[in-house]
Amino acid sequence: MRPRRLPAVAAAIVVALALAACSAPPVRTESTPVPSDVSADLEPFYSQVLTWTACEDEMQCATATAPLDWTDPARDSIDLALVRHPADNGTPLGSVLVNPGGPGGSGYDFVASSLDYAVSPTLRDRFDIVGFDPRGVNRSSAVLCHTDTAQLDAFIYDITPGVIGSDEWIANAENANGAYGQQCLANTGDLLGFVDTVSAARDLDLLRAVLGDEKLNYLGFSYGTLLGATYAELYPENTGRLVLDGALDPTSTSFDVSLTQAEGFESALRAFLADCASADDCPFTGSADDSMLKIRALLDRLDASPIRAADGRELGSNSMTSAIVLPLYSQDNWPVLRQLFATVMSGEAELAFNLADSYNGRNPTDGSYLDNSLEARLAINCLDYTAQGDPAVMRAQADELAAAAPVLGKQLSYGDVGCLRWPVTAATERPVIDGAGSADILVVGTTNDPATPYSWAVELAAQLENGHLVSYEGEGHTAYNKSNACIDDTVDDYFVDGTVPVADPKC
DSSP: OOOOOOOSSHHHHHHHHHHHTTSOOOOOOBOOOOOOOOOTTTHHHHTOOOBOEEETTTEEEEEEEEESSTTOTTSOEEEEEEEEEOOTTSSOSOEEEEEOOTTTOOHHHHHHHHHHHHSOHHHHHHSEEEEEOOTBSTTSSBOOOOSSHHHHHHHHHSOOSSOTTSHHHHHHHHHHHHHHHHHHHHHHGGGGGGOSHHHHHHHHHHHHHHHTOSSEEEEEETHHHHHHHHHHHHOGGGEEEEEEESOOOTTOOHHHHHHHHHHHHHHHHHHHHHHHTTSTTOOOOSOHHHHHHHHHHHHHHHHHSOEEOTTSOEEOHHHHHHHHHHHHTOGGGHHHHHHHHHHHHTTOOHHHHHHHHHHHTBOTTTOOBSSSHHHHHHHHHHHHSOOOOOHHHHHHHHHHHHHHOTTTTGGGOOGGGGGTTOSSOOOOOOOOOOOTTOOOEEEEEEEEOSSSOHHHHHHHHHHSTTEEEEEEEEESSOOTTTSOHHHHHHHHHHHHHOOOOSSOOOO
16 A cells, blocks of 8 residues: 565565564555546546654644635645544554534644544544644634734624614624624635635545545544535545534524524533532522523623723623633533632633633633634634624524523524625525435434534434434533443444444433
8 A cells, every 4th residue: 555665685575574573563654545536637636645744742744735626626725734643553444534623623633632532542543543624724724814813802802882783783793793804815815715614525535535545434523513414415425434423403504503502502501500509619599590590690791891801801791601601511611610600700700711712712821822713613604604684684583592592592693793794705505415325424412412402413313314313311512432431332333343323322
């Protein structure tokens, strides 16, 4: 599979064979692309040889080249950053590409810094684990909007003037987002129009080929499930073993996403309050219903009278919501959520901003940003979802959100405002994805997942022609390698042996 330097004499062959029996496998520094039936203008991309160099503490890094515009490959090219953990046993069954979600999450960082969290020892032993930054993200050709951190701080944390949902508020929000979009276009250029999920899924097929895999093996979390499902729709014949954990429903509109997530986070907040009642440091007394009302009143109070932090930022309801949402992703973080409510209720904003900063990828110590995940998320979503700008419709949707999730629904309303004046127009529809002709695909859903509610996993598994639902009955966002042995063994057996559960194991 890989180019080798031929020995000069026959004796050298004997020595090499003897050494191979007692030494580590040779370091693989070049890929061998698999032949692909593609058009002549795509052939140079699909036949490129990756050169792997040592990086990231015993890992390997490489850069692949992809077309900027898949409909016009000759127009320009972009870079895709890769990091690989070679299989521990030295004889990999192939590669597993990993996407942590977002959109805008760095698969490179996920694998490089959190390999043990990303995959199990079984997968590390049997497969090359490959993290990649999708187009527009981080180390790949990336979206860039701000030219200094103060601009990004203002965009994220400044409180929009006016009452939420009023004509004044909508106009101010639309103007701020429109100006930021123009900054993104000026600093990013043509790439801004090509960071959609369909283009990223086409990149996946290119990566599969240049890594030397006949079929794609893929582990996608959260938004990564939409990327993986889109791949199955575009390239069903090239699917190997795909696991989609914390699924999105591909047919959902932006409002559908807001509504379902509002209900999901509301449910998780109630579960937190039920647990909080037995903790010595719980800042709430009374029933869960009473506590939910207190939280809603706290958010309203922050809108009327924000709390100023030591660095001058003002804590309003939006930043407080980010601080609340982050610990809801995992039950392990609920003690921090108790501290958050206690400190804010006593008039302190520092912990709230630390949590909001973590959610937004900001270093609270020096104000720098760790990556471009927020900018990339906005750019990708504005291409993937069509925004509607009728204020009457937005207000009706806001009422529906508030009815479905009385505490957090208000905070997730008016989401379309962010993309109304985006400089690149979305053209993506929300079709059913069935992946007709694909291999078997596992769809993992957690019954009380706040960010990607269980109903989406049920819907996606049903849509996919060869989808198989694997349920984890518990709390938290995503389940593989962080819930129980039933989930881990089901996923690992599928990747290694191709074993598909006869029925939902309901772990």
